[in-house]
Every structure is written in structure tokens, then in C-alpha cells.
Amino acid sequence: MHAPFKPLLLSVALAMPGVAWAGPVSGDVVKIGILTDMSGVYAGLSGKGSVLAAQMAVADFGGKVLGKPIEIISADHQNKPDIGAAKAREWFDTQGVDMINDLVNSGVGIAVQKIGAEKHRITINNGAGSIALTNKECSAYGVHYAYDTYALAKGTATALVKQGADSWFFLQADYAFGQALQGDAAKIVTSLGGKVTGTVKHPLATTDFSSYLLQAQGSGAKVIGLANAGGDFVNSVKQAKEFGLTQTLVGLLVFDSDVKALGLAAAQGMTFTTAYSWDINSDTRAFGNKFLAKAGSMPTMVHAGVYSSTMHYLNAIKAAGTDTPEAVMKKMRELPINDFFAKGGKLREDGRMVHDMYLVQVKKPSESRSVWDQLKLLATIPGDMAFKPLSASECALIKK
Amino acid sequence: MDISLQAILSQAMLGLNNGAFYALLSLGLAVIFGMLNVVNFAHGAFYMLGAFVALLGYDFLGKWLGDEGVRLSFWAALLVSPLLVGLLGVLIERLMLRRLYQVDHLYGLLLTFGLALILEGLFSNYFNVAGEPYNGKPAVLEGAVNLGFMFFPKYRLFSIVLSLAVCFAVWFLIERTRLGSYLRAGTENPDVTRAFGIDVPLLRTLTYFLGVALAGLAGVVAAPIYSVSPKMGSDLIIIVFAVVVIGGMGSIMGAILTGLALGLLEGVVKVFYPPLANTVIFIVMALVLLWRPAGLFGKEA
Numbered sequence: 001m002h003a004p005f006k007p008l009l010l011s012v013a014l015a016m017p018g019v020a021w022a023g024p025v026s027g028d029v030v031k032i033g034i035l036t037d038m039s040g041v042y043a044g045l046s047g048k049g050s051v052l053a054a055q056m057a058v059a060d061f062g063g064k065v066l067g068k069p070i071e072i073i074s075a076d077h078q079n080k081p082d083i084g085a086a087k088a089r090e091w092f093d094t095q096g097v098d099m100i101n102d103l104v105n106s107g108v109g110i111a112v113q114k115i116g117a118e119k120h121r122i123t124i125n126n127g128a129g130s131i132a133l134t135n136k137e138c139s140a141y142g143v144h145y146a147y148d149t150y151a152l153a154k155g156t157a158t159a160l161v162k163q164g165a166d167s168w169f170f171l172q173a174d175y176a177f178g179q180a181l182q183g184d185a186a187k188i189v190t191s192l193g194g195k196v197t198g199t200v201k202h203p204l205a206t207t208d209f210s211s212y213l214l215q216a217q218g219s220g221a222k223v224i225g226l227a228n229a230g231g232d233f234v235n236s237v238k239q240a241k242e243f244g245l246t247q248t249l250v251g252l253l254v255f256d257s258d259v260k261a262l263g264l265a266a267a268q269g270m271t272f273t274t275a276y277s278w279d280i281n282s283d284t285r286a287f288g289n290k291f292l293a294k295a296g297s298m299p300t301m302v303h304a305g306v307y308s309s310t311m312h313y314l315n316a317i318k319a320a321g322t323d324t325p326e327a328v329m330k331k332m333r334e335l336p337i338n339d340f341f342a343k344g345g346k347l348r349e350d351g352r353m354v355h356d357m358y359l360v361q362v363k364k365p366s367e368s369r370s371v372w373d374q375l376k377l378l379a380t381i382p383g384d385m386a387f388k389p390l391s392a393s394e395c396a397l398i399k400k
Numbered sequence: 401m402d403i404s405l406q407a408i409l410s411q412a413m414l415g416l417n418n419g420a421f422y423a424l425l426s427l428g429l430a431v432i433f434g435m436l437n438v439v440n441f442a443h444g445a446f447y448m449l450g451a452f453v454a455l456l457g458y459d460f461l462g463k464w465l466g467d468e469g470v471r472l473s474f475w476a477a478l479l480v481s482p483l484l485v486g487l488l489g490v491l492i493e494r495l496m497l498r499r500l501y502q503v504d505h506l507y508g509l510l511l512t513f514g515l516a517l518i519l520e521g522l523f524s525n526y527f528n529v530a531g532e533p534y535n536g537k538p539a540v541l542e543g544a545v546n547l548g549f550m551f552f553p554k555y556r557l558f559s560i561v562l563s564l565a566v567c568f569a570v571w572f573l574i575e576r577t578r579l580g581s582y583l584r585a586g587t588e589n590p591d592v593t594r595a596f597g598i599d600v601p602l603l604r605t606l607t608y609f610l611g612v613a614l615a616g617l618a619g620v621v622a623a624p625i626y627s628v629s630p631k632m633g634s635d636l637i638i639i640v641f642a643v644v645v646i647g648g649m650g651s652i653m654g655a656i657l658t659g660l661a662l663g664l665l666e667g668v669v670k671v672f673y674p675p676l677a678n679t680v681i682f683i684v685m686a687l688v689l690l691w692r693p694a695g696l697f698g699k700e701a
Contacts, residue, residue, distance in 0.1 A: 203678050207626055210414045211670040234627050242553045244544050261627055263533035
């Protein structure tokens with residue numbers, strides 16, 4: 001009776017560690033969820049491209065971390081915070097997802113970051129713009145990586161006011177994101193001695209901007225600031241040209257895909273701020289071309305941010321020797337980020353990843369040599385100038 | 401409030417532009433509903449298709465034919481695009497829609513709604529959702545003319561004239577010609593019409609072709625103004641349905657006049673209180689339906 005009992009005891013003993021002593025990687029796999037817009041207005045600038053960017057990061061990392069496989073799953077949040085939140089809960093509770101990335105759309109981004117804080121799981125916002133993510137809504141488990149409304153407005157408005165464009169009229173998408181962007185830009189314009197002559201709000205997804213543009217034209221301002229994005233931005237620029245508006249048009253959030261949609265003839269000369277563009281240096285070009293070969297289009301700053309942040313997350317797991325969220329967040333804050341996306345990038349206490357931003361200008365059709373040759377670099381904005389300083393942060397995590 | 405006459409006139413002009421466009425789109429819907437009793441939810445998708453035919457013809461036709469210089473000009477697109485979109489409509493009518501005339505028209509609505517989703521999904525898969533620029537606007541229509549109170553883009557002036565001319569032509573065709581009288585007879589009493597030796601199924605196919613081709617034409621007209629995107633139809637379809645409902649489902653004149661009037665109303669509301677502009681159409685719809693459930697020009701059932 002002694003002999004058969006022994007292996008049984010042994011197997012129980014062997015099984016025990018699985019329960020009592022969880023190995024360095026929970027569930028023996030590092031699972032990353034890409035929660036994004038697969039079918040709506042932001043699908044072009046995030047969506048499938050973000051899934052691809054994360055997969056590229058995993059492949060370049062070697063497919064394994066601490067000897068365990070890395071898995072990517074994805075879902076469509078349809079730009080609805082409730083759907084995004086339900087998916088995040090499901091992923092954390094039953095699918096063993098360790099980290100959620102992308103999160104385009106500020107409404108979804110904020111909702112999912114809250115769930116991450118509650119469940120002690122890491123969430124990385126790349127697509128969402130609202131600065132609330134690292135201020136009122138900040139979380140010890142939340143990272144805001146690529147850009148935010150403050151940095152976008154700061155870079156662009158400062159550059160233009162300095163050039164003498166000191167009176168602004170805003171065209172604003174009538175929802176949280178448009179308000180944040182317009183608010184940040186207006187503050188910066190007035191703080192530099194410029195003035196805001198008025199604002200007109202338009203509903204999200206408007207097709208006809210002509211009457212709003214006529215109001216802007218009548219305002220007499222030198223600059224028309226466009227606090228909208230995607231299709232709204234594209235249509236407002238197109239129609240401004242049609243009506244022969246002579247003021248400077250300024251897009252406060254512009255993606256490479258928008259410039260492509262507008263065409264250089266309509267977009268030429270426009271100045272804006274971005275976190276990434278493929279043609280800035282040899283590193284950004286290398287990533288851009290690699291992505292282009294797989295996706296058929298150049299990456300947007302969201303795609304680039306998803307790649308870079310996924311890589312940083314995996315490096316942090318490697319350095320920490322575990323995927324425990326607290327230990328990984330600690331390493332993510334300690335390790336500097338040095339890749340094509342950011343040089344000397346640093347993750348702050350409030351969750352903001354601070355890195356250089358770029359002021360770019362859309363080329364003239366005659367300056368462009370190929371279909372994606374759209375932008376020229378005007379200036380690099382150092383990270384500590386680009387983002388809202390930690391001292392001004394309203395984040396409750398910061399001890400003052 | 402200091403609102404100048406100039407501002408009101410400019411907005412009214414823009415309103416007229418939108419109105420002509422609403423009229424063109426809702427006309428197709430009204431024709432299809434009036435003659436076939438089909439609530440054509442795919443109308444927005446056909447409009448999108450029309451714009452895409454113009455875009456693809458301009459940007460890609462040359463590449464497909466192996467000669468980069470070949471382009472479908474805007475003027476050619478005005479003919480080719482409605483024709484192609486209309487032919488797709490013929491296929492849909494022959495293969496699917498005609499099986500549903502005998503049943504409740506909810507089934508037609510569901511079928512066309514499904515078709516719209518499929519078409520939109522297909523295009524979203526292959527094209528940037530943000531849209532592509534259409535560069536084929538003819539040089540003659542570049543620039544603006546001085547109307548005294550504003551500079552009005554020549555292209556928009558052209559689109560107003562074209563839309564109104566097409567609307568009038570369609571109204572004339574249906575209300576004043578022999579073919580039109582057959583069409584109307586075929587709807588009101590198909591059995592008697594058939595007894596006179598008229599091919600009613602062929603008439604129905606023609607009607608659907610006409611309605612769908614009108615949507616395709618509107619797509620070409622819209623392409624130089626808006627970006628061509630897979631979502632452009634679904635963004636607009638709700639307003640167009642409201643126009644048709646207010647005008648009276650199926651009334652040709654109702655669709656044309658209501659389209660124009662609502663565009664104007666929207667434009668003028670934008671001068672006084674912009675946030676109301678997108679809602680005003682639906683407020684009017686609610687009021688009209690309370691007062692005249694069949695719509696302004698509709699026949700009481």
C-alpha cells in the first residue's frame with residue numbers, strides 16, 4: 001500500500017505551488033487586450049492598425065517574456081463607454097488579461113482606466129486625448145502615453161501666437177473632447193497675450209460646415225482654430241477652402257490619415273502638433289516603413305504609441321522578473337523609454353508619459369515626392385515644455 | 401442681437417444649397433416608396449456608392465487599365481455613376497426585392513437595411529473610414545462668384561441648378577408623360593394595368609432603377625464638396641427620411657418642396673440659434689405629424 005500512495009502524495013505536493021506560490025507570470029501567459037474602435041469614426045487611426053502594432057511589438061520582443069508566451073486579444077468598444085467597460089471587466093475577471101492598451105475615445109478611456117484601478121490592472125491610453133486621464137481621473141494603474149489635449153494645444157497655439165497670429169476664433173466639436181481641446185487652446189492663446197474673438201459649436205459628425213465657417217469668416221480673427229477631429233476636421237478644412245476663407249486654419253488634433261484624406265492641395269501650409277510622424281528621423285522611418293509593408297498605410301501616432309508602450313510594458317516585466325501589476329508599474333516608471341517613439345521618455349507619477357512632441361507643417365503638393373510624403377518638421381518641442389507640468393497637475397496621487 | 405441682412409441672405413443661400421441636395425436625395429426615396437411601397441433603407445448606401453464610383457473612376461481607373469492617364473471625368477461620372485448604381489439596383493430588385501412585394505413592407509425595410517450594412521461594411525473594410533478626397537472637380541467650376549452679399553462657390557451654384565433641373569425632370573416624367581402614367585397605374589391597380597398588356601414587373605424594375613440612380617447621382621454631386629467615405633450615407637439618411645415623412649411618404653412634389661423648404665429653414669435657424677439647426681427638422685416633423693399624420697402632401701390612407 002505504501003508504493004502507490006507515494007506518487008499521489010508527490011503529485012499533490014507538485015500541484016500545490018500552482019495555488020500557493022504563483023510563478024513569475026500569472027496564468028503562465030502575459031495577455032494583452034487591445035480595446036479599440038474597429039468600425040466607427042476612429043477605426044482608421046486606431047482599430048486594426050493598433051492590433052497590428054501590438055503584434056509587431058510582441059514579435060520584436062521575441063514572443064516570450066520570462067520564458068512565458070505573450071498573447072494579444074482584441075475587441076471593438078464601438079465608441080461606447082458602457083460596452084468598453086463591460087469588455088474590460090470580462091477580460092480582467094474571466095480571461096486573465098494583464099494589460100489593456102489603445103483605448104481610443106476619451107469616454108471609453110476614462111471608464112476603462114477606472115476599472116483598471118478597481119481591479120489593480122494596468123491600462124494604457126494611446127488613442128484617447130482628454131487630459132482628465134492624468135488629472136481628475138488619474139490612477140496608480142493608468143498610463144497616458146502618446147498625447148493629450150494640453151500638449152496638442154500648447155505646441156500649436158504657442159507657435160502660432162509667436163508668429164503674430166494673436167486673434168483666434170474656434171470651431172468646436174460639441175462634446176467633451178472638443179471642449180477640452182478648445183478650453184486648453186483658448187487658455188494658452190490668452191496667456192500669451194492673444195485674444196479669442198468667439199467660438200461656434202457644431203454637432204459631432206456634421207457634414208455641412210459652410211454656415212459655421214461663414215461665422216468664423218465674419219469674426220475678423222486671424223486664426224480659425226479647429227477643435228474637432230477626423231471627418232469633422234477634414235470637412236471643415238475642405239469647405240473653408242471652397243468658400244475662399246483667407247484666415248489661417250489650424251487643426252488642433254490632426255492625424256496623418258486626415259492629411260491623406262484632405263489631400264495636400266487643401267491641407268498645405270497647415271501647422272499642427274503630433275507625437276509621431278514617420279518621416280522625422282531614421283528610427284521613425286524604419287518603423288513607418290515596416291508598418292506600411294504590413295498594413296498598407298503609414299502608422300498614425302496612436303499606432304506608434306501602441307507599439308512603443310507595449311514594448312515598454314514587456315521590458316518592465318522582464319526587468320521586474322514578474323508580471324505583478326504593482327511591480328511592473330514601478331519598473332515602467334523607473335525605466336526610461338528610448339525607442340523610435342520617444343528618446344528619454346519618462347512615465348510620471350500621475351501616469352503621464354513625458355516625451356518630445358513635434359510641430360509639423362503640411363507640405364505643398366510640389367514639395368511632396370511620394371504619396372506619404374506629407375509633413376515637414378518645424379520644431380521639436382521638449383517633453384517638459386510640451387506637457388502640463390506635474391506641479392500643475394490635479395491628480396490626487398501627487399503628494400504636494 | 402446684431403444680425404445683418406447680409407448674414408441672413410448668405411445663410412439662406414447656403415440653406416437653398418442644402419435644400420436642393422435634400423430634395424434630390426429624398427426624391428429617389430419618394431419615388432421608390434410611392435411606386436413600390438418599399439422603404440428603401442439602402443438609399444444612403446447607394447448615395448455612398450455613387451460617390452465611390454466617381455472617386456474610383458477618377459483615381460483608379462487608369463491603374464486598372466494599365467494606363468495612368470485614363471480618368472473618368474466629373475462630367476462622365478455624372479452619367480456613368482448613376483447608371484452603374486442603378487444597374488446594381490436592378491439586380492437587387494430582380495433577385496431579392498421583388499419576392500417581398502406580396503408581404504408586409506417591413507420585410508423590404510429589413511432587406512434594404514441589411515444591404516446597407518453589408519455595403520457600408522465592405523467599403524469600410526477597403527477604404528479609410530475618415531474618407532478619401534475627390535480631386536475630379538472640373539476646373540470650370542473652381543472659384544466663387546460675387547453675389548453682392550457673399551462669395552458663393554461656383555460649384556455649389558452648379559449643384560443647385562443641377563439638382564433642381566433633375567427634380568423637375570423626374571416630376572415631369574412621372575406626372576406628365578405616358579410612361580409616368582403607366583407607372584402610377586401599375587402601383588394603384590397592378591391587375592387592371594396588366595390586363596391592358598403593360599408589363600408591370602418591368603415597370604417596377606425601372607422604377608427601382610430610377611430611384612437608386614438618383615441616389616447615385618446625388619453621390620457624384622456630393623463628392624467634390626464632402627470627403628468620400630463609407631459613412632457618408634448613414635450620416636445623411638435620417639435627415640432625408642425626415643424630409644420624406646414631412647413631405648408625405650411617396651409624394652414626389654412633397655419631397656422636392658419639403659427638401660427645399662427645410663434646407664432654407666435650417667440655414668436661417670443657423671443664423672439665430674446654431675445649436676437648434678440639426679434638431680429643427682425633427683421638431684417640424686413632430687409638429688407636422690401631429691397635424692397631418694400623412695405628411696404635408698401625402699394622401700390620407
